[in-house]
Amino acid sequence: IFVLEVHSNDIYNCDLHFKVSRDRYSGYPLTIEGFAYLWAGARASHGVTQGRVCYEMKVKKIPVKHLPSSEPDPHVVRIGWSINHSSTQLGEEPFSFGYGGTGKKSENCKFADFGEKFRENDVIGCYIDFDSGNEVEMGFSKNGVWLGVAFRTSKEALAGRALFPHVLVKNCAVEFNFGQKLQPYFPPPEGYTYIHNLSMEDKVRGTKGPATKSDCEILMMVGLPACGKTTWAVKYAETNPEKKYNILGTNAIMDKMKVMGLRRQKNYAGRWDILIQQATQCLNRLIEIAARKRRNYILDQTNVYGSARRRKMRPFEGFQRKAIVICPTDEDLKERTLKQTNEQGKDVPDHAVLEMKGRNALTGHIIGIDHKW
Structure with missing residues (x-):
C-alpha cells in the first residue's frame, strides 16, 4: 500500500505539525495560534526512478479567523516532487520541485509564473516522466486540464536518486489519489501509471524512522x-x-x-x-x-x-x-x-x-x- 510516510503508526517523513489522517491518504496541518503562519510539509513513503508516473491531490481550506487580514496568502498549497534527503520546505532546495496555488513554480527558492492559481476543491494532477531522453520532466494539470511541463532536470544531475511525491500546505487540508481510488478525480494522460499501482520493485522506499x-x-x-x-x-x-x-x-x-x-x-x-x-x-x-x-x-x-x-x-x-x-x-x-x-x-x-x-x-x-x- 502506498501511504504518506508512516512507521509503526508514527508519522516520520513530515513536519511534526502535519497530521496524517487514519486512512493515510489525506492530511492537514495544525492551525491553532501561531501555527496558522507556518507551512507544514509531508513526503510520501515511496519514490520513483523510472517510467511515467502520476498522482492527484484535492485541496480543502481550513478556516483561520485569528489571522490578521494583512496575512498574505493565508490558504495555500504547494505540490510536486523532491528527493529523499531534502527538507519538507518543498521548492526551496535543489531537487525539490513545487507548483503553488499562487500560480508560481519553484525549485531551490527560485520562483517563476506557471499555470494558474488554484484553490479549495481544485484537483491538481502531478506527472513525472523519466522516458524523455536525458531529462526528467515534471508536469501538472488542474481539474483535468493539462498545464504543461513545469520542471526539467537532467538524469546525470539527479544521479539515480528517486523523486517522491511531496506536499507543502498552509491552512489547507489535502486529499490524495495515488491510485488507491476505484475512479480517479480526472483520468491521467495516456501512458501514465498511478504510483500506487506500480510493483514494489519499481518503487524506492524513503528513510524509515528509528524502530524503538x-x-x-x-x-x-x-x-x-x-x-x-x-x-x-x-x-x-x-x-x-x-x-x-x-x-x-x-x-x-x-x-x-x-x-x-x-x-x-x-x-x-x-x-x-x-x-x-x-x-x-x-x-x-x-x-x-x-x-x-x-x-x-x-x-x-x-x-x-x-x-x-x-x-x-x-x-x-x-x-x-x-x-x-x-x-x-x-x-x-x-x-x-x-x-x-x-x-x-x-x-x-x-x-x-x-x-x-x-x-x-x-x-x-x-x-x-x-x-x-
Whole structure:
C-alpha cells in the first residue's frame, strides 16, 4: 500500500505539525495560534526512478479567523516532487520541485509564473516522466486540464536518486489519489501509471524512522545567544542526512513562516516581538509533540539554565540524550552578536547575556544528559 510516510503508526517523513489522517491518504496541518503562519510539509513513503508516473491531490481550506487580514496568502498549497534527503520546505532546495496555488513554480527558492492559481476543491494532477531522453520532466494539470511541463532536470544531475511525491500546505487540508481510488478525480494522460499501482520493485522506499525509542537521539544545544548553535545544528544535520534530524528552535520555526521563500524579519509588516512570541508558543508545542514521536532531534535553544535543561529533557527519557556545548571566544561572540542583530533584527540585552554567563554550566555533569560533547 502506498501511504504518506508512516512507521509503526508514527508519522516520520513530515513536519511534526502535519497530521496524517487514519486512512493515510489525506492530511492537514495544525492551525491553532501561531501555527496558522507556518507551512507544514509531508513526503510520501515511496519514490520513483523510472517510467511515467502520476498522482492527484484535492485541496480543502481550513478556516483561520485569528489571522490578521494583512496575512498574505493565508490558504495555500504547494505540490510536486523532491528527493529523499531534502527538507519538507518543498521548492526551496535543489531537487525539490513545487507548483503553488499562487500560480508560481519553484525549485531551490527560485520562483517563476506557471499555470494558474488554484484553490479549495481544485484537483491538481502531478506527472513525472523519466522516458524523455536525458531529462526528467515534471508536469501538472488542474481539474483535468493539462498545464504543461513545469520542471526539467537532467538524469546525470539527479544521479539515480528517486523523486517522491511531496506536499507543502498552509491552512489547507489535502486529499490524495495515488491510485488507491476505484475512479480517479480526472483520468491521467495516456501512458501514465498511478504510483500506487506500480510493483514494489519499481518503487524506492524513503528513510524509515528509528524502530524503538532507544534508537532515537536528542542533541541539546547549550550556549549563549549568537554563539553559533544554529550554525552547528544545521551543518550537523546536513552532514548526517540519514538521521533526518528535526531541528527544534525559533530559527527553524521562522524558516517555516517564509513568504515566497523570504524570511519574515526582512519583509514582515507587523511587530517583530509578536511574531517571536508566536514562534516561541509553536516551539513549546512542537517539543511536546516531539517527545511522543520516534525521531532524531536537535534542540536549538540557549539551555544555559540547569532547571530548564532538566525540564526539557524529562519527557525524552529513553532517548539517547546528548549535550552539545558551544563556547566561542569573547571576541567571536561580539562579532556574531552584531551580525545576528543586523541580519535578523533581534537584540539580546547585555544584562541578560551576563546573567546567562553567570548561570551557564559549561563544565562538569549536566543533569538529565547521558553524554556531553
